[in-house]
Amino acid sequence: MKSITLFLCLFTYFSASAQESCMTVENIKALDAQWEEKNLNPDPEFFKRVLADDFVWVHNHASMIDTKTSTVKRAEKQAANEGSDTRSRIQSEVKVxxxxxxxxxxxxxxxxxxPTPTRYHFMRTYVEVNGTCFLTGNHTMAIPEGE
Structure with a gap:
């Protein structure tokens, strides 16, 4: 009888754990805020962990296209130089x-x-795989001053 009770307790625990999802508005907003913070204060391990293997980042007018590898390498270089040249990154009007x-x-x-801040519009795509959310795509577009 004890082994059946133990089995049921473990089954219930693992079933509940398996049902937890990273795919909630709160979790995604928090992960996206971390993305901004880790671009300000480079952390290569964050990018290795969060970016999907086929991640793509299309910059302003496709002036540059980054992959997971190039994003991690840039973060490693910036971390070795004790940071990026970015003074601040401030998000607003975030919708999920x-x-x-x-x-x-x-x-x-x-x-x-x-010398002056630039305002960007962004669109990022996160996908949940086996309970973990990965950033698969990012598109950023500079907004001309006055618009």
Whole structure:
């Protein structure tokens, strides 16, 4: 009888754990805020852990396209030089839309690298795989001053 009770307790615990999802608005917003913070204060291990293997980042007018490898390498270089040249990154108007195991995050980020800050619109795509959320795509577009 004790072994059946133990089995049922373990089954219930693991079933509940398996049902937990990273795909909630709160979790995705927190993960996206970490993305911004780790771009300000480079942490290569964060990028290795969070970026999908086929991650793609399309920058302003496709002026540059990054992969997981290039993003991690840039973070490693910046970390070795004790940081990036970015003074601040401030998000606003962040919205999350979730469909199934996919979240689309949109909003604005003001990036200050001097001499004046630049406002970007972004759209990022997160996908949940086996209970873990990965960033698979990022598109950023600078907004001209006055718009």
């Amino acid at each position: 839309a979730i469909t199934g195991n996919t979240a689309i995050v949109t909003g604005f980020t003001i990036v200050d690298r001097g």
